[in-house]
Structures are given as structure tokens and as C-alpha cells.
Amino acid sequence: MQDAQHWQQQAQHCYQQGDYRQAAQYYEQAIEAAPQEKAYYWQYGLMLLCAGEVAEAQTAWLMAMLEGNPQQVEQWNLELIRHLEEAAQYHTQQAQYSLAQTLRQQIQEINPTDINNLLHLLQLAIHHKTYTGSEIAEWEMPELLTATPSPSINFDLLLATLSQVLQYAPLSPSSLDFAQASLPHIPPQQTFSTLTVLVNAATEIGHFRRRSDIAAKLIEIALQLAPNNADLVNLLAQFYQNSEQYEKGIEKARQYTTLVESLPDRVFASLGLLRALMNTGGHWQEAFSHFQEHQTLLQSLIEHPPETLTTVQVSILYQAYFFAPYFQDTPQTNRYYHNQIAQLCQANAAQLHQELYDKFQQNHKDRHLSRKNKKKLKIGYISYCFKSHSVGWLARWLIQHHNREEFELYGYLITATEVEDDLTKWYIQQFDYLYQSKHFLQLAEAIHNDEIDILIELDSLTVDTTCRVISYQPAPLQITWLGWDASGVPTIDYYLADQYVLPENAEQYYQEKIIRLPQSYVAVDGFEVGVPTLRREDLNIEPDAVLFFSAQKGYKRHIDTIRLQLQIIKAVPTSYFIIKGVADAEQVKATFHQLAEEVGLDQNRLRFLDTDPTEMIHRANLSLMDVVLDTYPYNGATTTLETLWVGVPLVTQVGEQFSARNSYTMLMNAGVEEGIAWTDEEYIKWGIKLGTNAALRQQVTQKLRESRKTAPLWNGRQFTREVEQAYWQIWNKYLVDS
Structure with missing residues (x-):
């Protein structure tokens, strides 16, 4: 027996040194010295397994069990699993994950229903990036979780695995099944930590991966743990809306208003x-x-x-x-x-975050002297929309045409993923320096550490993360451009506009200083246009009919403007109104049908389309239309530019606010005044005039086509030079004033 123990000690020493074959030989000698000691057989096979000799290891274990009765074999299997489990834990601690995975796969062969082992295997597969999302179903883990008593499950292991699964394969249906099956095993004291995992995953899936339908299902699961949690109800309302489950979204939004008490929360619920x-x-x-x-x-x-x-x-x-x-x-x-x-x-x-705010302000002062006489400015652009988004399509020309001898470009992408789409990839290549994060403090620190001279934010109030970054003033000069309208955040110094998009008295009510660019506040070199997928016969419309068109989101469709549009359709014989946009299709139809009845318009003259698969197809299908009817008091922006680029006449009503003057400035900067209305009556008259006068439509189309050659709206390079001149002007003013 002493000889056997000697060989075991020698074997363990070799094992710890990673010499598994020599360790196996020592265990062979230990078995010869003490053949009745089964533990030596289990260790002998374990050494062979570590050495990569899987079949030999299994044969060694099998031979040791041949003489046993069923009860003994069962007991021996448990002993073998214990040895494998200890070894798997040891190799995991040693960061030898491949070997740990091999050991756990062997445990799985012996006991495929060991849920804790399967949880470890999932983690190891994710670590090795071999996880496909199918393992949960293949290993019947939801069923095993349902059948296994909670005391037998390592909850910390379960929660950690759930978190990793939702991060690595959040879009897999099996991930949702796994989350649902985990619920019964959550002890009350761990409810908060579990909710945190589910909410974090849902937020990333919904907001950054843009799969709000899956995010909603995760929050539905979370609500089973906390049915009256106001934050969860609010999140679910948002995800329902974003996944076009509109009535469910309204129901949850109403519920949220009943669950909050403080005035700020009541405002947000409202x-x-x-x-x-x-x-x-x-x-x-x-x-x-x-x-x-x-x-x-x-x-x-x-x-x-x-x-x-x-x-x-x-x-x-x-x-x-x-x-x-x-x-x-x-x-x-x-x-x-x-x-x-x-x-x-x-x-x-x-x-x-007073310390952070104060640090930024002090450093701006400390860096002031070093900023003088600069011949090259560091310009930062921050946005959530550097992707296939209206802002992404429009901002690219400024980025592309920047003079790199005078400006270093820093991009700050608000995103949780490395690459969003092809347009994101393009932006990543354009910026001289790039930083990506979804956390406002990290973004603010990065901007400050990069010593950005002028920071331009492109999101305004559409993205709260951007507002939070801007609020700490990580750059000495900060500008709002493009995204929506000025945010009103006091740390924003300037707002880029032009002579048309804001009225003359706008300075009276904007807290930002307004920079009026010489011509247009936005310009593009054009748009990619795909192949049309829509024909008149698809809409059951005769060849000589006049097609009026509107493509906007549901919340831009003011009911008063719809009434004006329907009066135009009624007044133009053989005309139809084509309506497209993201909204509740049935609700939109019901609204238009009701208003058509009110104005005496035949509902058969209305056509409703689904959104197109891509922006390029949308632009191609625009060419089928005769006249586009703009929305008011919130005009189109990118949709207007696309309309003008493909040469379709537009009718727009001009107001006083930025959003009611977008189409106006774009028409003026394209050299077209036909279709610009200042009252409801003019809006109707222009619609009828363009609808009934084919020659006038052709004249406007020809103007728009010619405008591509000379108009400021289609000259991204000239626009960029004007913006750059504005940057230098405000920079020099900053140096003088500081």
C-alpha cells in the first residue's frame, strides 16, 4: 500500500506539472501495487483524458467497472464524476479552459442530466466562441431546469450562465426558453440581481441590436418576478411600441402612469x-x-x-x-x-458628478494657452446615428469632404456593438480616431482626454445619452447640428442653421447662439437609388391617374394636415393618395377613412403601402409618384431631400418653428419655389395646381434635375467649406473671449 501511495504522489506531481502521460504511468504502477483501490483507476483514466487519449481513458474506466454489480457501478460512476468535477474546477482556475471543457464533456456523457455541469459547459462554449445557440435545446436544459429541485442547482452559476447566454446569443429563441425556465429557481433575495441581468440584456437587445420584439419578451419574463415594477412596465411599453405592438404599448403606458408618484416620474410616464x-x-x-x-x-x-x-x-x-x-x-x-x-x-x-464637471472646466482653462496659434483643430462628432438612419445618411458628406490638413476628426459612436451596418463601417473608416461606448461618463471622459477643441452633437433631444455627455461640457466649444432641433442644454454654445430654416426673430427664444450658414444648413452630394419594385398595376391604378404621396412616421401626421391633403385629392380628378410610413397600419387606415368620409372623398382613392426593405428601394419607388404632400407642423427632412433628388414636386406648408421650415429651406436651396405654401389655403391651392397641371409638374421636375449641377443643396463640398469657416470663426472668438 505504501508503494501505491508513493506512485500516487509521483503521479500528482507530474499532473500539476502538466506531464499527463508520465502521471498516467505512475498511476498504472499504483494500480499494480493496490488493484483494489478504485480511485487509482479513476485517476489513471483522468490522466489519459488530459493527455488527449479519450478512448483509452474510457476503456480504463470501463474495465475497472466490469466486475461490479449495478449498485457498485452506480456508486463508482458517482466517484468518477467527483474526480472529473474536481479536475474541471482545477483546470478552470488555471485558465486551462479547453481541458476543463473536455472533462465536463466526459461528465456529460456519464450523466447527461447534471444541470450544473451543463451550465459550466455553456459558459465554456461561450468562452471558446463555439456556442451556437442550439445547445440549450439539444441538451434539453429548459426541461431539466423544470424537473430539477432548486436546492440541487447552483444559483450563482445559473445566473452567471444566463447573463452570458443573453450577451452572447440574445436573439436565439432558446435563450428566452432558458430565461423562462430559470425563474422558479430564483430565491427572493436574488430577485434584484436577476432583474438586473434581464433588464441589461433587454436594453441592449432592444436599443442597440434593434430587436425590440425579443427585448419585450425578456421584460415579460422579468415582470413575472416583479409584476408591479414601474420601471419594467415602462420598458415593456417602449419595446411594444418599437416592435409595432402598438395597442399593447398603449396598455402598458397607461399602467405605468398608475405606478409612479413623484412629479418627475409622473412627467415621464405622461x-x-x-x-x-x-x-x-x-x-x-x-x-x-x-x-x-x-x-x-x-x-x-x-x-x-x-x-x-x-x-x-x-x-x-x-x-x-x-x-x-x-x-x-x-x-x-x-x-x-x-x-x-x-x-x-x-x-x-x-x-x-460635480468632480467630473469641475475637472473638465478647470482643464479647459489650463489648456487654453496651449490651444493658441493652432493650425489644426480637433473636431469631435458624437451621435447614436452613425448608421443607416436619416442623420447618418445626411452627415456623411460633411465628414467625407472635411479638409484633413486643418481638421482632425474624432468620432464618438454611441453604440454597444462594434459594427452596426455598412454605413457604420464607412464612418469608422472616415474618422481619424474613433471611440465607441453606450455609457455617457465613458464618452465624456474620452472626449475630454482627447482634448477636443469643438464637439458637434448630431442627436439633440432624440438620444438622452448624448444630452448627458454634452451636459458635462467635455469640450470647450459645443455645437448642435442636424439631429432634430436645438436641445436647450445650457452647455451648448452654438446651433447651426441658415437664413430660411429659422425666422429672423429666432435668437429671441433660443438659448444657443445661432450660426446662420451662408446658404443651407445641410447639403448632400446625392443619394443612392435602387431598382423600383412598385408599379401602378400593383396598386390597381390606371396609367393616367395622378399619384399624390406621403411617407412619414405616424406621429408626423397631424390630423388637420390630413384633412387638407384629402381635400386636395378630392379636388383633383382621377387622383389617388399613396400613404406609407411606420405606424399602426389599421389605425392609420381607420383615421384616413374616417376623415375621407368627412370631406366626401371616396375611400377607394386611398392606397396604403408597407415600408420598403431598404432606403434605396424607397427612393426608386418615389419616381412613380407625381406629387409629394409634406406634413405640417413637422415637415419631412431626409424624406424631403430624397423627394427633391429624384425630381418629384413637393407641396409644403411653412411655419415658424425649425421643424416647420425644413422643406422650405431645402426647396429654396434647390432653386424651386413652386409648392411653398404659407397658409392652409395656399397648401390646398398648390396641391391642386400641381395635381392638375402636368406641364407645371414637368417644369418643376426639370428644375430639380438641373439643380443637381449648381444648387447649394447638392454641393456637399461647398457646404463643408462653409461649415469649416464657421468652426474657425467661433474658435478664434473663443480664444479672444477666454
């Missing part, structure tokens, strides 16, 4: 319900009524601001008055609320 109603494109009357209530809540918040706001409240309140321009063309009122709310958020944002 905004959520407003968003849910607006997104359908068909709940206009209720949305308008609720907007009045929402505005009253906001006024209360402004008059009675809380002493402190949480980080989450600060983030969400930036967008508290987001939908106002869709309801009313009252820029003085709208800007008042935007500015007041932004100031409230700013005060609390700085307070929440």
Missing part, C-alpha cells in the same frame, strides 16, 4: 403615454387632449422643481417636451419649455 398614442398614427384626438395635460404637468415641474433628481430622472426628463413640435407651431412656447427643462436637468447632472 410622456410615455403620449409617445404610445402618437406612434400609432391613429389616436390623434386622445393624444392632443393628453398633450394639454402633459404640458400642465411640465409647468408644475418648472414652478416646483425638486431639490434633486436621480441619474435616471435626469436622463429621461431631457425629452419631456419632445412631441410639442408635432402638435403646435409655437416656437416661443416650445423653446421656453425646452430651455427650462434642460436647465433643470443641467443643474442636477452637474451636481450628480
Whole structure:
């Protein structure tokens, strides 16, 4: 026996040194010295397994068990599994993951229902990036989780595995099955940590991977743990809306309003319900009524601001008055609320991270002298939209045409993934330096550490992360351009506009200083146009009919403008109205049919289309249309540019606010004044005139085609030079004033 123990000690020494074959030889000698000691057989096979001799290891174990009865064999299998488990844990600690995986695969062969071992195997497969998403179903893990008593499951291991599965393969149906099957094993004291895993995964899946349908299912699972959790209900409302489950979204948005108490949370809940109603494109009357209530809540918040706001409240309140321009063309009122709310958020944002804010301000002062006499500026661009998005399509020309001898370009992408799509890849190649993150503090630190001279944000109020970054003023000069309208955030210095898109008195109600570029506030060199997929016969429309067209999201379709559009269709014989956009299709149809009945228009003259698979196909199908009818008080922007680029006449109504003047400035900078209306009556008249006068339509189309050669709207290079000149002007002013 002493000889056997000697050989065992020698074997273990070799094992720890990684000499598995020599260790196996020592165990052979230990077996010869003590053949009755089964543990030596298990260790002998284990050494062979570690040496890569799988068949030999299995044969060694099998031979040791041949003489046993069923009860002994069962006991020996348990002993063998214990040895394999200890070895797997040891090799995992040693970061020898491939060997640990081999050992656990052997455990799986012996006991395929060992749920804890399967959890380890999932983690190892994810670590090796060999996980396909099918293993959960193949190993029947949901069924095993259901059948296994909770005390037998290592909960920490279960939760860690669930987190990794949702990060690595969040779109796999088996991931949802795994999450659902895990619920019964969650002890009450671990509810919060489990919710954190589910919510983090859902947020990334919904917001960054753009699969809100799967994100909604994850939150449905989370709600089983906390049915009345207000934050979960609110998230679910958002994901329902984003995945076009509109009525469910409204239901959850209503529920959320009943679960919150503080005034800031009531404001946000009210905004959520407003968003849910607006997104359908068909709940206009209720949305308008609720907007009045929402505005009253906001006024209360402004008059009675809380002493402190949480980080989450600060983030969400930036967008508290987001939908106002869709309801009313009252820029003085709208800007008042935007500015007041932004100031409230700013005060609390700085307070929440006072040291960071103070550090940035002090460093701007310290770096001031080193910034003088610079011949090359560091320009930072931050956005969530450097991808196939309206902002992404429009901003690319400025980035492409920048003078790299005078400007270093830094891109700050708000994203959780490395690459979004082909347009993201293009942007990544264009920037001299790139930083990607979804965390506002990380982004702010990166901008500050890069010593950016001028930071341009492209998202405005559409992305709360951008607002949070901007609020800490990581760059000494900060500008808003393109994304929506000015945010009102006090740390924004300038707002890029032009002579048309803002009226002359706009300076009175914007907190930002307005830079009016010489011609247009945006310009593109053009758009890629695909192959049309739509024909008149597909719509059951005769060849000589006049096709009016509108393609917008549901919340741009103000009910008063729809009435004007339908009056135009009624007044133009043999005309049809083609309606397309993201919204609740049935609600949109119901709204248009009801209003058509009110104005006496035959519903058969309305056609409703699904959105096109790509932007290029949408642009190609635009050429089928005769006249595009713009929305008001929120005009098209990218949709207007696309319309003008393919040469289709446009009718737009001009207002006072930025969003009611987008199409106006684009038409003027394309050299076309036909279709510009200043009143409801003019809007109708232009629609009828263009609809009934084919020669006039052809004249406008010809103008638009000729404009490609000379118009400022289609000259991205000239636009870039004008923007760069503005950058130098504000930079030199900053040096003088500082």
C-alpha cells in the first residue's frame, strides 16, 4: 500500500506539472501495487483524458467497472464524476479552459442530466466562441431546469450562465426558453440581481441590436418576478411600441402612469403615454387632449422643481417636451419649455458628478494657452446615428469632404456593438480616431482626454445619452447640428442653421447662439437609388391617374394636415393618395377613412403601402409618384431631400418653428419655389395646381434635375467649406473671449 501511495504522489506531481502521460504511468504502477483501490483507476483514466487519449481513458474506466454489480457501478460512476468535477474546477482556475471543457464533456456523457455541469459547459462554449445557440435545446436544459429541485442547482452559476447566454446569443429563441425556465429557481433575495441581468440584456437587445420584439419578451419574463415594477412596465411599453405592438404599448403606458408618484416620474410616464398614442398614427384626438395635460404637468415641474433628481430622472426628463413640435407651431412656447427643462436637468447632472464637471472646466482653462496659434483643430462628432438612419445618411458628406490638413476628426459612436451596418463601417473608416461606448461618463471622459477643441452633437433631444455627455461640457466649444432641433442644454454654445430654416426673430427664444450658414444648413452630394419594385398595376391604378404621396412616421401626421391633403385629392380628378410610413397600419387606415368620409372623398382613392426593405428601394419607388404632400407642423427632412433628388414636386406648408421650415429651406436651396405654401389655403391651392397641371409638374421636375449641377443643396463640398469657416470663426472668438 505504501508503494501505491508513493506512485500516487509521483503521479500528482507530474499532473500539476502538466506531464499527463508520465502521471498516467505512475498511476498504472499504483494500480499494480493496490488493484483494489478504485480511485487509482479513476485517476489513471483522468490522466489519459488530459493527455488527449479519450478512448483509452474510457476503456480504463470501463474495465475497472466490469466486475461490479449495478449498485457498485452506480456508486463508482458517482466517484468518477467527483474526480472529473474536481479536475474541471482545477483546470478552470488555471485558465486551462479547453481541458476543463473536455472533462465536463466526459461528465456529460456519464450523466447527461447534471444541470450544473451543463451550465459550466455553456459558459465554456461561450468562452471558446463555439456556442451556437442550439445547445440549450439539444441538451434539453429548459426541461431539466423544470424537473430539477432548486436546492440541487447552483444559483450563482445559473445566473452567471444566463447573463452570458443573453450577451452572447440574445436573439436565439432558446435563450428566452432558458430565461423562462430559470425563474422558479430564483430565491427572493436574488430577485434584484436577476432583474438586473434581464433588464441589461433587454436594453441592449432592444436599443442597440434593434430587436425590440425579443427585448419585450425578456421584460415579460422579468415582470413575472416583479409584476408591479414601474420601471419594467415602462420598458415593456417602449419595446411594444418599437416592435409595432402598438395597442399593447398603449396598455402598458397607461399602467405605468398608475405606478409612479413623484412629479418627475409622473412627467415621464405622461410622456410615455403620449409617445404610445402618437406612434400609432391613429389616436390623434386622445393624444392632443393628453398633450394639454402633459404640458400642465411640465409647468408644475418648472414652478416646483425638486431639490434633486436621480441619474435616471435626469436622463429621461431631457425629452419631456419632445412631441410639442408635432402638435403646435409655437416656437416661443416650445423653446421656453425646452430651455427650462434642460436647465433643470443641467443643474442636477452637474451636481450628480460635480468632480467630473469641475475637472473638465478647470482643464479647459489650463489648456487654453496651449490651444493658441493652432493650425489644426480637433473636431469631435458624437451621435447614436452613425448608421443607416436619416442623420447618418445626411452627415456623411460633411465628414467625407472635411479638409484633413486643418481638421482632425474624432468620432464618438454611441453604440454597444462594434459594427452596426455598412454605413457604420464607412464612418469608422472616415474618422481619424474613433471611440465607441453606450455609457455617457465613458464618452465624456474620452472626449475630454482627447482634448477636443469643438464637439458637434448630431442627436439633440432624440438620444438622452448624448444630452448627458454634452451636459458635462467635455469640450470647450459645443455645437448642435442636424439631429432634430436645438436641445436647450445650457452647455451648448452654438446651433447651426441658415437664413430660411429659422425666422429672423429666432435668437429671441433660443438659448444657443445661432450660426446662420451662408446658404443651407445641410447639403448632400446625392443619394443612392435602387431598382423600383412598385408599379401602378400593383396598386390597381390606371396609367393616367395622378399619384399624390406621403411617407412619414405616424406621429408626423397631424390630423388637420390630413384633412387638407384629402381635400386636395378630392379636388383633383382621377387622383389617388399613396400613404406609407411606420405606424399602426389599421389605425392609420381607420383615421384616413374616417376623415375621407368627412370631406366626401371616396375611400377607394386611398392606397396604403408597407415600408420598403431598404432606403434605396424607397427612393426608386418615389419616381412613380407625381406629387409629394409634406406634413405640417413637422415637415419631412431626409424624406424631403430624397423627394427633391429624384425630381418629384413637393407641396409644403411653412411655419415658424425649425421643424416647420425644413422643406422650405431645402426647396429654396434647390432653386424651386413652386409648392411653398404659407397658409392652409395656399397648401390646398398648390396641391391642386400641381395635381392638375402636368406641364407645371414637368417644369418643376426639370428644375430639380438641373439643380443637381449648381444648387447649394447638392454641393456637399461647398457646404463643408462653409461649415469649416464657421468652426474657425467661433474658435478664434473663443480664444479672444477666454
